[in-house]
Amino acid sequence: SYIWYQNELLPRQAVQISPDDRGYYFGDGLYEVFRVYHGVVFEAAGHFDRLERTAKALRIPLPFSRSVMEEKLQELIRLNDVQTGNIYLQITRGIAARSHPFPAYAEPVLMAYAYPYERPLEAMRHGISAVTGEDIRWLRCDLKTLNLLPNVMAKQEALDRGADEVILHRSGTVTECSASNVMIVKNGILRTHPANHLILHGITRYVVLGLARELGIPVIEEPFTLEALGQADEAFVTGTTVEITPIIRIDDRPVGNGAPGPIVQQLQTAFDTAISSR
Numbered sequence: 696s697y698i699w700y701q702n703e704l705l706p707r708q709a710v711q712i713s714p715d716d717r718g719y720y721f722g723d724g725l726y727e728v729f730r731v732y733h734g735v736v737f738e739a740a741g742h743f744d745r746l747e748r749t750a751k752a753l754r755i756p757l758p759f760s761r762s763v764m765e766e767k768l769q770e771l772i773r774l775n776d777v778q779t780g781n782i783y784l785q786i787t788r789g790i791a792a793r794s795h796p797f798p799a800y801a802e803p804v805l806m807a808y809a810y811p812y813e814r815p816l817e818a819m820r821h822g823i824s825a826v827t828g829e830d831i832r833w834l835r836c837d838l839k840t841l842n843l844l845p846n847v848m849a850k851q852e853a854l855d856r857g858a859d860e861v862i863l864h865r866s867g868t869v870t871e872c873s874a875s876n877v878m879i880v881k882n883g884i885l886r887t888h889p890a891n892h893l894i895l896h897g898i899t900r901y902v903v904l905g906l907a908r909e910l911g912i913p914v915i916e917e918p919f920t921l922e923a924l925g926q927a928d929e930a931f932v933t934g935t936t937v938e939i940t941p942i943i944r945i946d947d948r949p950v951g952n953g954a955p956g957p958i959v960q961q962l963q964t965a966f967d968t969a970i971s972s973r
């Protein structure tokens with residue numbers, strides 16, 4: 696398989712990463728995960744907007760223009776013959792001897808690759824289980840940075856407890872999951888945490904809220920509590936790779952009647968149409 700590394704498209708084994716890369720030392724970098732349907736990047740503009748916003752906040756100059764990046768991603772898709780798949784792209788601040796201040800002369804290091812990845816049909820149809828856990832992350836969760844240790848720890852704890860995902864909360868206020876956004880439905884109303892500094896502004900979250908509005912489902916973007924989560928009729932996660940996946944158990948108690956509910960299924964159907972028509 697091929698990797699886009701700096702200015703080149705190279706076979707994976709030809710890429711060598713420096714031990715002095717600041718991504719390796721400090722997690723000093725950012726990333727994006729793009730979804731590919733029918734050989735085309737889905738919602739590319741939203742992902743590039745977020746990439747640019749994160750780069751600006753971290754003061755990492757982007758090494759390529761958006762149009763060059765889009766072209767290169769399309770080339771990766773073609774080289775690796777991806778119809779349904781993912782693209783991972785990361786950019787670190789660059790290579791320099793280990794020291795906290797930004798290096799005076801460092802060139803950002805970019806790498807990206809594409810790979811086939813099927814839609815998670817089983818999980819979407821039958822739902823997943825979740826546990827709740829404390830959100831111990833920093834206060835800029837809106838930035839898609841490489842520093843994912845709290846997410847990794849929370850996810851592993853969920854798996855160790857026999858669940859598929861963890862729903863994070865700050866002192867009882869539900870934020871998001873370890874690698875997805877979370878939404879609930881109560882009495883026909885869709886609720887999700889507002890897109891502020893406490894959650895990642897998911898592209899799928901944005902798409903799903905748009906579909907909900909088109910379907911006439913009332914949407915409230917306000918924080919909700921663990922108690923509201925426990926009393927929800929429906930709950931589900933949204934994300935680039937998980938799409939719209941129902942949560943049918945939380946902390947060993949069924950959500951609603953313990954099966955994917957009508958609103959989440961309505962949204963899944965609308966999402967299917969959205970990805971097949973673009």
Ligand code: PMP
Pocket residue numbers: 728846871872873874875876894895896897898899900933934935936
């Ligand atoms: N929140 C977190 C913490 C994530 O890592 C992700 C991405 N997997 C999301 C939400 C969902 O964002 P998107 O829909 O853009 O994939």
